[in-house]
Amino acid sequence: MRSKYSVKQLSIFLENRKGRLLEVTKVLSDAGINIRALAMAESAEFGILRLVVNNPEKAKTALSSAGFTVKEQDVFAVEVEDAPGSFYKVVKILAEADINIDYTYAFVGGTQKAVLIFKVPEEMLDNALKALSTGGITLVEPLFFYD
Amino acid sequence: MWNRIEGAPREEIEALQLKRLRDTAERVYHLVPFYKKKFDEQGIHPSQIKSLADLARLPFTTKQDLRDHYPFGLFTVPMDQVVRIHSSSGTTGKPTVVGYTQHDMGVWTEVMARTYAMAGVGAQDVVHNAYGYGLFTGGLGFHYGAEKVGAAVVPSSGGFTKRQLLLMKDFGATILACTPSFALHMSEVALEEGYDIKRDFKLRAGFFGAEPASQGLRQALKDAWGIIYIEAYGLSEIIGPGVAAGCPHGSLHVFEDHFIPEVIDPETGEVLPDGEEGELVFTTVTKQALPIIRYRTKDITTLHRRPCKCGRTLVTMDSVVGRSDDMLIVNGVNVFPSQVEHVLTKVEGTTPNYVIVVDKKGVLDKLEVWVEVDETTFADGIGALEALKKRLEAEMLNELYINAKVKLVEPKTLERSMGKAQRIIDKRQVEGGKK
Numbered sequence: 001m002r003s004k005y006s007v008k009q010l011s012i013f014l015e016n017r018k019g020r021l022l023e024v025t026k027v028l029s030d031a032g033i034n035i036r037a038l039a040m041a042e043s044a045e046f047g048i049l050r051l052v053v054n055n056p057e058k059a060k061t062a063l064s065s066a067g068f069t070v071k072e073q074d075v076f077a078v079e080v081e082d083a084p085g086s087f088y089k090v091v092k093i094l095a096e097a098d099i100n101i102d103y104t105y106a107f108v109g110g111t112q113k114a115v116l117i118f119k120v121p122e123e124m125l126d127n128a129l130k131a132l133s134t135g136g137i138t139l140v141e142p143l144f145f146y147d
Numbered sequence: 148m149w150n151r152i153e154g155a156p157r158e159e160i161e162a163l164q165l166k167r168l169r170d171t172a173e174r175v176y177h178l179v180p181f182y183k184k185k186f187d188e189q190g191i192h193p194s195q196i197k198s199l200a201d202l203a204r205l206p207f208t209t210k211q212d213l214r215d216h217y218p219f220g221l222f223t224v225p226m227d228q229v230v231r232i233h234s235s236s237g238t239t240g241k242p243t244v245v246g247y248t249q250h251d252m253g254v255w256t257e258v259m260a261r262t263y264a265m266a267g268v269g270a271q272d273v274v275h276n277a278y279g280y281g282l283f284t285g286g287l288g289f290h291y292g293a294e295k296v297g298a299a300v301v302p303s304s305g306g307f308t309k310r311q312l313l314l315m316k317d318f319g320a321t322i323l324a325c326t327p328s329f330a331l332h333m334s335e336v337a338l339e340e341g342y343d344i345k346r347d348f349k350l351r352a353g354f355f356g357a358e359p360a361s362q363g364l365r366q367a368l369k370d371a372w373g374i375i376y377i378e379a380y381g382l383s384e385i386i387g388p389g390v391a392a393g394c395p396h397g398s399l400h401v402f403e404d405h406f407i408p409e410v411i412d413p414e415t416g417e418v419l420p421d422g423e424e425g426e427l428v429f430t431t432v433t434k435q436a437l438p439i440i441r442y443r444t445k446d447i448t449t450l451h452r453r454p455c456k457c458g459r460t461l462v463t464m465d466s467v468v469g470r471s472d473d474m475l476i477v478n479g480v481n482v483f484p485s486q487v488e489h490v491l492t493k494v495e496g497t498t499p500n501y502v503i504v505v506d507k508k509g510v511l512d513k514l515e516v517w518v519e520v521d522e523t524t525f526a527d528g529i530g531a532l533e534a535l536k537k538r539l540e541a542e543m544l545n546e547l548y549i550n551a552k553v554k555l556v557e558p559k560t561l562e563r564s565m566g567k568a569q570r571i572i573d574k575r576q577v578e579g580g581k582k
Contacts, residue, residue, distance in 0.1 A: 013525040015557050041529045046555055048525055048532075069558035071522040102528060 001129040006074035007142045008056035009119070012049045013069060016042070024049060024068065031062035036145045037117055039105035050105070052077075052117060054147045075119045077140035078132060082114040090116060090137055097131035099124045115140060149264035149296075150257070152404050154458045161199055163404055167432035169196050172205065175438050178223040181216060182206075182440065202407065202430060203418045207441045210243060213384065218244040224436050234282045235383055235481065245284075245383050246436040252291070254433050258389035258402045259292020265377050265392050266352035268322055270297035275315050277325035277333075278357070280304040283548075284387030285357055285479070289324045289379075292389065298322065305329065308336045316347050323353040324379075326479040327360040327368060331510040334371035345373045354379050356388055357479035359467060364510075378466060384442055385429045391464055394457040399464050401450075405433045408462060409441070410450050413471040424449045426471045427464065445472045473571065475505055477512045480549050484570045487516055487551075490542045494535070506574040514551045516543070519558050 014020045028035065034054040041048045053059045056072065063070045080086035087106070094101060102119040109115050120128045133139060148154055152163070172193035175182040185206035186192065195201065213221065222229065224246075231247040247255065268274065274293040280286030286304055293300040301318055303311050305325075312333060315323070323330060330353055337344050350372050355365075356379030365376050378393035391401040401408050406429045410419045413426040427444045431437075446467040455463065475482045484503055491501055504515040518539065525532055536553045543551040 011525065013520055013522075013557055015555075043529050043533055046532065048529060069522050071525065 001133065001139075002074070002126050005076050005129055005139045005141060006125065007052055007077055007117070007140075007145060009073050009075040009117070010051045010053065010056060010059060010063070011071045011073060012051070012063065014047050014049055016045055016047060021049070023066075024063070027062050027066040027068070028053070028059060031058060033059045033062065034147075037105065037107050037115070039103070039117075041103070050103075052145050054145065056146070073119065074122075074125060075117050076125070076129060077115050077117045077144070079109070079113050079115055079138040079140050082108055082112050086114065087116065089135075090118075090132065093131050093135040093137065094118075094120070094128060097127060099128045099131065115144075148458065149261040153261065153400070153402075154460055157452070157460055160404055160460065164407055164432060165196075165199055167404075168199065168202060168407065168430065169193060171430070171432045171434075171438045172196055172440070174223055174435075175440060179221055181212065181221060185440075199407070202409065202441070205430070205440050207416065207428070207443050208439050209443050210384070210445075213243045214241050217241045219246065221439075222246050222436050223438060224248055229436050231287075233284045233287075233383055233387065242282075243384065245387075248435040250435050251386070251437075254405055255288060255386050255389055256291045256295045258386065258392075258405060259288055260295040261402060262354065262377070262379055262389055262392035263292050263296045263298070263322075265394050266322070266354075266375060268293070268296050268298050268352070272296075272298040272321045273319055274298045274300045274322040274324060275303060275311070275318070275320035276300055277303050277305055277311060277323070277329060278388075279479075283480075284381070284383040288381070288387040288389055289354065293322075293324075308333055309340060312337050312340065312342065315350070316342070319349050321349050321351050323350050323372070323374070325353075325355070326357045327355040327364050328358065328478055328510050328512065330355060330368050331364060331371065334368070335510065344371065348372070350374050352377055354392075356380055358476045380464070380467070382444060382446075384439060384444075385431055386434065390429065394455060394459060396456045398455045398457070398459075399466060400455070400457075400459050400461040401464055403462050406431055408450055408464065410448065411443075413443075413445075413447075421450050421452050421462075424465075424468070427467075445470050445474060447471055475503070475514075475571065475573065477505060477514045477549055480547070482514070482547055482549060486547050487543070490539065490546055491516075491518060494539055494542055501570070502572060503570060504572045504574070512575065514549060515554055516551050517554045517556050520555045521558055 012024060035051055036054060037052040039050045060070050078090055099120050104116060104118045106114055106116045176186050176193045189206050191204045228248045229246045230249050230252060234242040234244045276289045278285035278289050280302060290300055290302055352375045354377045369376050378399055379388050380399060381388035381390040385406055390406050391399050393399045409428045410425040411428050412419055419425045427446045427448050429442050431439050447469045448467050449465045451463045473484050487503055500519045502517045506513055524535060532555060536555055539553040543549055
């Protein structure tokens with residue numbers, strides 16, 4: 001299931017200094033990359049920008065050649081009703097399957113749907129996909145994000 | 148003057164040095180395999196030492212030699228004769244170890260008494276000793292010397308500035324012993340706390356050492372505390388503090404009847420004449436546990452043999468103006484970039500690419516280590532990075548005895564210079580000093 005549902009996420013380490021986010025986004029813009037989902041984690045001195053984009057390979061190449069160090073990781077996405085309790089339902093299944101969630105972020109899709117992105121430890125990824133699938137959750141194929 | 152030898156005719160001092168040098172050479176040659184081998188390689192036997200000029204024919208000893216024989220390999224006495232062991236932090240996890248017999252403690256106490264005598268310290272005085280007590284030789288060196296001259300010593304050690312000020316005031320301290328930067332820090336805190344320094348404190352002299360001090364800092368201390376400034380020079384490998392001490396006329400006299408100084412060209416090892424700047428080298432001629440032949444201090448200075456107004460005939464040295472290696476002195480603690488590198492390599496998740504930034508925060512030094520994170524580390528999230536930062540800081544404190552602030556920077560952002568890496572950015576200014 002992993003090969004079918006894992007989505008490439010790019011992480012970029014950024015120092016907290018003025019203009020740094022501007023530089024990343026300019027590189028992506030110039031390369032014609034469409035950001036499909038993003039999350040930013042930060043501490044007082046630095047942050048990590050996490051992106052799911054329409055063309056991960058191209059984005060990675062553009063960022064690398066601009067001097068950013070980019071780490072690619074597998075995450076997965078699920079589609080849920082844009083309604084109360086949807087997120088709870090997904091998290092509950094993962095919790096019952098004893099799967100740790102490293103982090104998660106979400107965006108509202110075009111229709112009545114919301115998409116949740118999850119990062120779980122590498123060795124738990126397969127179990128997570130299985131548990132969700134069994135639990136009747138719709139897994140999103142990467143093609144949804146990519147061109 | 149504590150001991151008449153300090154003002155004895157040069158011939159008398161030199162005759163004493165020669166006799167002691169020959170004894171020491173015999174001692175190390177016969178008791179330490181390392182020295183026998185070194186002497187043999189140089190083609191010199193202790194019996195061939197006929198004059199002080201022959202000292203130049205003896206082999207050097209380096210800090211690395213001490214480490215290679217960790218912990219007690221260069222000691223010339225069995226451990227049952229050792230009464231004290233001190234140690235400094237090491238560059239590759241192995242510290243430098245020094246040992247003292249009862250006799251050596253006597254020598255150390257004697258030279259520290261001479262140091263205190265530079266300001267006439269005696270039974271009437273209360274010595275507030277804020278050098279760190281512990282493995283560092285500063286605290287205990289100044290402690291024993293103060294007792295020897297009959298002063299009351301307050302072993303306050305470092306830190307707790309406000310409490311130190313309270314004790315200095317309430318106990319009527321007349322003498323302060325600490326690093327110059329800490330003395331200035333104390334004066335600033337005293338002002339903040341509302342003390343009227345010259346009325347509330349009875350200090351009349353300070354004994355400052357363990358780190359370089361600019362003329363500006365010296366003057367600031369004299370003005371702030373209303374004291375005379377006595378410079379103390381030493382290093383643990385030779386004995387600790389007490390190798391040389393400043394007289395009220397500003398000359399730094401080397402107690403050369405115990406420690407014979409030379410200045411050499413750090414590149415060639417050639418002995419330089421008086422008045423020429425080079426690397427300071429010491430041979431201990433009275434120590435038993437760990438006699439050292441021609442120890443390369445890496446300190447850059449100049450020696451002078453000229454009469455001093457204070458009456459001492461001992462050779463004088465200029466205040467140390469720099470180092471012939473990359474050692475940094477941060478709030479009195481010696482730090483080598485290689486030590487930082489060692490910590491970084493030990494802690495997974497950091498590339499060995501780093502820059503050490505030393506700056507002043509007020510009067511105290513602050514040390515930052517900028518470390519590039521690698522892509523495997525930051526992918527685990529902010530929590531992992533914060534943990535890495537904390538772990539690096541804890542390791543620095545543990546291995547280097549310093550509070551360093553670690554700053555994680557983007558991979559591949561630190562300047563990659565051609566050839567030798569620019570590892571150190573020292574923003575502190577020491578007048579008269581040079582790189």
